[in-house]
Amino acid sequence: MTRKQAREEAFILVFEKEFNDNGIEEILEAAAEARDLVPDDYINTVFKGVYGHLEELDSLISESSVGWNIKRISKTALCIMRLAIFEMKYSDDIPVSVSINEAVELCKKYATENDASFVNGILSTVAKAL
Numbered sequence: 001m002t003r004k005q006a007r008e009e010a011f012i013l014v015f016e017k018e019f020n021d022n023g024i025e026e027i028l029e030a031a032a033e034a035r036d037l038v039p040d041d042y043i044n045t046v047f048k049g050v051y052g053h054l055e056e057l058d059s060l061i062s063e064s065s066v067g068w069n070i071k072r073i074s075k076t077a078l079c080i081m082r083l084a085i086f087e088m089k090y091s092d093d094i095p096v097s098v099s100i101n102e103a104v105e106l107c108k109k110y111a112t113e114n115d116a117s118f119v120n121g122i123l124s125t126v127a128k129a130l
Contacts, residue, residue, distance in 0.1 A: 001040060004102065007083070009037060010046040011106055014079045017051065024048055050086045057082045064125040076111040077119050084123055088130060096127045 001009070009031075017027055024047065031037040039047070050057065061081050062070050070078070084103035087094050100123045107116035 003042065006040055006042045007046075007102055008106065008109075009039070010043045011080060011083050011110070013039075013043070013047045014050050014083055015076065015110075017047075018075050018079055024051055046083060046086055046091075049090055050082050053086060053090075054082070057085050060085055060126050060129070061122060064122050064129065073118075074111060074115055077107060077115040080106045080111070081119055081122055084119075085126055088123070088127060096130075100124065100127065 013027060013031060016031070017024070020027060022030070028037075028039060028044075028047070031039075037043075058070055061073070061078070065073065073081075080103050084099045087099040088096050091099075100120065103123055104116045104120050107119050111119075
């Protein structure tokens with residue numbers, strides 16, 4: 001599995017968790033059963049890391065989205081930003097520009113063009129703050 005594919009799988013897991021009260025391990029097990037997902041180190045690290053740092057990630061999003069309440073941001077865009085900011089902060093082997101670009105591409109695939117522009121702006125602001 002390429003890093004791009006792993007990132008997309010990690011996004012799907014983060015998105016699933018947004019609507020599911022099950023624990024992280026249960027969601028991973030369900031994904032393994034439902035779609036034969038075999039999570040690699042990247043997927044495990046990012047998926048678990050997003051929820052281990054959720055308050056911090058959401059705080060960075062809130063601080064960078066002036067005039068927007070985090071509750072008004074689409075769940076898709078929010079999950080994509082959480083994943084990207086986690087990468088930007090905690091994955092030294094991934095350039096910040098790659099995290100931002102991949103997040104925008106996920107938005108184009110799973111959200112709207114407006115979400116892609118919004119996410120790009122927020123992530124650029126977070127990147128400067130970091």
